[in-house]
Amino acid sequence: MFFLVAEIQQVVEWVKLGDPSGWRVDGDPPGPPRAFAAAPSKHNGFGAYFRCPGKKMQVSQAVETRHTVRKYQTTPVPRHLIEQLLNAALMAPSARNQQPWKFYVLSDAQKIAQLGTAIEKLAINPNLAQRKENLHVENVIFYDAPTVLFVTRPKEASVFAELDCGLAVQNLLLTAHSLGLGTCPVGLARMYGKELVPQYVPLRADEEFVLAITVGYPVPAGVNPAHPIDTAAHVQWIE
Numbered sequence: 001m002f003f004l005v006a007e008i009q010q011v012v013e014w015v016k017l018g019d020p021s022g023w024r025v026d027g028d029p030p031g032p033p034r035a036f037a038a039a040p041s042k043h044n045g046f047g048a049y050f051r052c053p054g055k056k057m058q059v060s061q062a063v064e065t066r067h068t069v070r071k072y073q074t075t076p077v078p079r080h081l082i083e084q085l086l087n088a089a090l091m092a093p094s095a096r097n098q099q100p101w102k103f104y105v106l107s108d109a110q111k112i113a114q115l116g117t118a119i120e121k122l123a124i125n126p127n128l129a130q131r132k133e134n135l136h137v138e139n140v141i142f143y144d145a146p147t148v149l150f151v152t153r154p155k156e157a158s159v160f161a162e163l164d165c166g167l168a169v170q171n172l173l174l175t176a177h178s179l180g181l182g183t184c185p186v187g188l189a190r191m192y193g194k195e196l197v198p199q200y201v202p203l204r205a206d207e208e209f210v211l212a213i214t215v216g217y218p219v220p221a222g223v224n225p226a227h228p229i230d231t232a233a234h235v236q237w238i239e
């Protein structure tokens with residue numbers, strides 16, 4: 001009850017402090033705020049990217065309002081923000097604290113475009129052409145994101161290594177969202193890019209590529225709408 005009241009007070013504070021014309025993240029230069037990046041979320045009605053100066057997003061709010069982003073502004077993401085994302089990922093729990101993950105950061109627009117285009121040619125998915133047309137993106141694998149992260153794990157790893165990587169990735173996605181950044185986990189890069197990714201990412205021979213993640217400032221049209229949550233199908237309370 002106390003936490004609920006505290007959370008409501010926090011939201012009321014955000015609304016009072018908020019700039020109705022947009023939002024800011026720490027470190028933004030002076031000038032007009034960023035435009036709202038998403039329509040109001042089904043969950044909280046305040047908008048998925050509602051941000052106020054100096055206010056940190058609560059974990060519960062980040063969980064409820066994060067959605068995959070499939071279109072990005074060309075603005076590069078500053079290195080200190082990428083470092084913040086990576087630090088969040090590295091803080092994740094892992095089986096026997098083995099921390100099997102490794103993250104590679106690619107922010108070279110030309111290389112991202114080349115790799116994305118090469119994977120796109122191999123990716124046979126009827127939804128992709130439609131998605132490309134709807135979103136008006138050059139590349140429907142990395143969605144023209146200014147940064148792409150590549151997560152790997154050792155080939156010889158614990159049975160939990162991929163789960164560990166998943167936990168690290170979720171930390172990263174939520175932190176990105178809380179900073180006003182959008183992300184998309186890109187499984188297609190793994191499915192179709194096994195041979196291509198090592199041409200751009202200096203993987204060691206004993207490393208397995210797990211997942212790519214796009215990172216960038218969201219464009220409103222690229223934010224995935226809130227999807228229904230079917231608790232009955234996914235949860236069973238055992239009497």
Ligand SMILES: Cc1cc2nc3c(=O)[nH]c(=O)nc-3n(C[C@H](O)[C@H](O)[C@H](O)COP(=O)(O)O)c2cc1C
Nearest residue numbers: 066067068070184185186187188189211224225227
């Ligand atoms: C492991 C994994 C792989 C994914 N691969 C892709 C992908 O290749 N391309 C894409 O556009 N979205 C990809 N997604 C994003 C999912 O489509 C998205 O998370 C899902 O539709 C739920 O939407 P939400 O993230 O907005 O809640 C992937 C998500 C996960 C967790």
